Amino acid sequence: MADSRSAKRILVVHGPNLNMLGQREPGHYGSRSLADINQALTAKAAELGLALSTFQSNHEGEIVDTMQQAAGRVQGLIINPAAFTHTSVAIRDAVLLLQVPTIEVHLSNIHSREPFRRHSYIADIAMAQISGLGESGYLFALEALAKRIA
Numbered sequence: 001m002a003d004s005r006s007a008k009r010i011l012v013v014h015g016p017n018l019n020m021l022g023q024r025e026p027g028h029y030g031s032r033s034l035a036d037i038n039q040a041l042t043a044k045a046a047e048l049g050l051a052l053s054t055f056q057s058n059h060e061g062e063i064v065d066t067m068q069q070a071a072g073r074v075q076g077l078i079i080n081p082a083a084f085t086h087t088s089v090a091i092r093d094a095v096l097l098l099q100v101p102t103i104e105v106h107l108s109n110i111h112s113r114e115p116f117r118r119h120s121y122i123a124d125i126a127m128a129q130i131s132g133l134g135e136s137g138y139l140f141a142l143e144a145l146a147k148r149i150a
């Protein structure tokens with residue numbers, strides 16, 4: 001494992017309503033809470049020698065602020081923009097500003113639901129989109145980023 005000074009840093013951003021995971025539409029989003037997912041990510045990051053920070057907000061501007069503050073400080077981004085995936089040019093622009101390998105993650109398969117969920121403002125600027133694999137999608141994203149930024 002790399003020591004904390006040299007470890008590459010990954011930011012994980014969770015968008016609106018993801019604080020309600022575990023209670024919210026379990027048919028789409030499963031029974032794991034956001035704390036469970038963040039804990040699994042933190043454990044996997046330790047295995048991979050990465051430093052991980054997580055952030056959740058229901059507010060678009062707070063997500064943009066956090067990503068601006070991370071510029072130059074992180075080497076990779078995992079983002080589930082939740083409903084903002086389908087609406088937010090501001091979050092797209094913040095991803096572009098970060099200029100780091102980015103993986104977009106969705107717990108549910110956004111391509112098998114309502115038509116408005118099929119469009120993502122992030123997908124074409126991301127390294128990959130992982131959709132429909134639940135918590136595993138975040139863990140696969142972390143492994144893929146670890147390889148990309150090694």
Ligand code: DQA
Nearest residue numbers: 017080082083106107108117
């Ligand atoms: C989601 C899919 C979005 O369409 C939805 O608005 C969410 C969660 C997912 O993880 O499957 O809030 O991003």
